Amino acid sequence: MQLRSEAAVLMDSTTGAVLYSKNGNEKMYPASLTKIATAIYAIENGNLEDRVVISHNAVNTEGTRVYLEEGEVVTLHHLIQGMLINSGNDAAVAIAEHIDGDIEKFSKSFNEYLKKQIGVSNTHFSNPNGLYGEDHYTTAEDLAKITNYALKNKVFKDIFGTKELVWDGLSWDTTLFTHHQMLKGEVPYSGITGGKTGFVNESKQTLATTAENGNMKLTAIALKADYKRDIYNDTKQLLDFGFQHFKTSYLPKAKTFTVNDKTFQPEKSIVISEPLEGAVYEVTKQGELKVQTQNQDTIQVVQLKRVKEREEEPVSGEPETEDPFTRMNSLFGTIVVMAAGAVYKVTKRKRK
Template sequence: MKQILHTMIAAFTLFIIMHPDKASGIKDPDLSLKSEGAVLMDAKTGRILYEKNGHASMYPASITKIATAIYAIENGDLDEIVTVSEKARNAEGTKVFLEEGEQVPLKRLIQGMLINSGNDAAIAIAEHMSGNVEQFSKDLNEYLLKDVGVEQTNFVNPSGLFDPDHRTTAADMGKITKYAIKNEQFAEIFGTKSMEWEGETWQTTLLTHHKMLKQRPYEGVTGGKNGFVSQSGFTLVTAAQKNGLSLIAVTLKSPNDSGTYNDTEKLLDYGFGHFETKEIAPAASLVNDKKEPLQLTEPIPYTKGKDEKVTTKINRLNELVVHGEDGQELASAKLEPAIPEGQGISQNLQENKEEEDKYFSSHFFLAAIAAFLLVTFISGTLYWQTKR
């Protein structure tokens, strides 16, 4: 008899735990990426939608220039004239062939650095902003820590040339890019496909080095930067937008150039195929558990799986919080006091609540049936046992 009871209890427990409709969150698929590190990030909220060794410390190569560019844009005067030094003129690697003493507007140097990956332009920017490369690196790291919120990044030069102490992670590069593309001037340069370059000794048309903007187009790509040094492998940062969803794909340490683009396409295909961005609008007032009227001051965007159920609630701090199936916070915003209007709850929240109630009601109903059958079986068994 005890064995029968144990079997039934185990079966009941498994039913509750393993029922296929149970919320289980969004799980990373196997995308078979060749890159050793990768992150797919929602550009609006910062939610990481996929990662592979996303927090592993690696060498970034020239995608470092994303950080140098946004720092210079936010802390410099783009119309200011920069005088090129001998050190900048003699920079290693890719150049825009600046000459010592040449005078170039700061904005043009940023363009030459991002579009053509000019290491000479990067050094000229650093020296102009902070006096020398060493001080610029300190200023840049402090800026990235305080303003961007990186956690594992340390840059020792503005260009990404190899140094064992020049490191970052895919997750941090996603954060840096998310921050940078909010700046209109950065976003414009980041997405430039070509521009005329009239240097003192070099006149040409600069073409972006990011193939998904030119030679290998991908629908929705709005900007990007590639990188390579032998120690880092091939690195790539890509921004894309489609159907209201904005994504950032970062790949680090790919064994070859085609691999990093293949991986980026897989990341973007996965993102656009499985996620969507929704928004809670501040159109109607809200109420907390004390029935106090509250309101949003601006819309709250959140990104979720297309089939993912979300929950919304107002906490004790009068913050509206959106959670995904796995309990991850997708978005939050501080609510302000408001005059009650209508029913005191927005349509978005009401729909979410109804969906949540329906979800849990269906599971409660199934659990109740299972419990009833279990109790009936046990009662009947005990009854017949006593009759023997």
């Protein structure tokens, strides 16, 4: 695959398996893809019906806006819509100030949330909107993790997939349209379910896209392309690669694997990503199941549990445990023998 974007990751939205990576763990500047993280943070840490009073600081935020007015009152839910659909930097700042009081406190709480709740390892955000800063960075893989986590939330998923929305602002009444050309239909591709665009000079073009077909759901992240046409072509290549080579399937709990005379199995039925041409399973002696392609590229690792072996036979001198029916039959046999003996004695006396 020849991608023009400097970094890219294709991930199974359901399992989190990385199906393709180009510089997936390299430090990158995300631009407005930051707002994906801000949105889920606000949804999970705020009340969507809260009425937010817009500050002077939010109104004077540079970049793309939804033209909020100082003193205007907008619900948190509506601000998240304006931030994701129209990429409103002013809405992002208003959200951060409402949740945590100011940008500095927001950044501290925000980064702790991303690490503890989502499990990112190479991300640090210093603002809620993605404006450039040396200490505002992430990776393609972390962004895919954040997007997959957010997609589990229905409110986020609905907004992320919104193509247009009536915006009834104090000074700006309009219809907002998503900036994502594949979601909007300007760049045709079947199965697109959501998306977010980004651009600042330092990060160049950035793009997050989700799509699905009958076999699986995919999350594609592409970072630092020079032109929009390049980043959309890269995204189409990523999605084509995923849909043409992989599927999401189930590994049943009853499935067992044996290695070095040890047997392992899943603790429960789990969802896995598999190559369409068939998966190769490799199990380590620690019980890690590696799901691999035919070329032995690992796409997912699942921890299995060891199956307990049958208890050993009791050693000589130890009493064996009988089942209830054996004990009952033995007792019945003893009673019959005793009864027979009694009858014999009675009969013998009578003969005398």
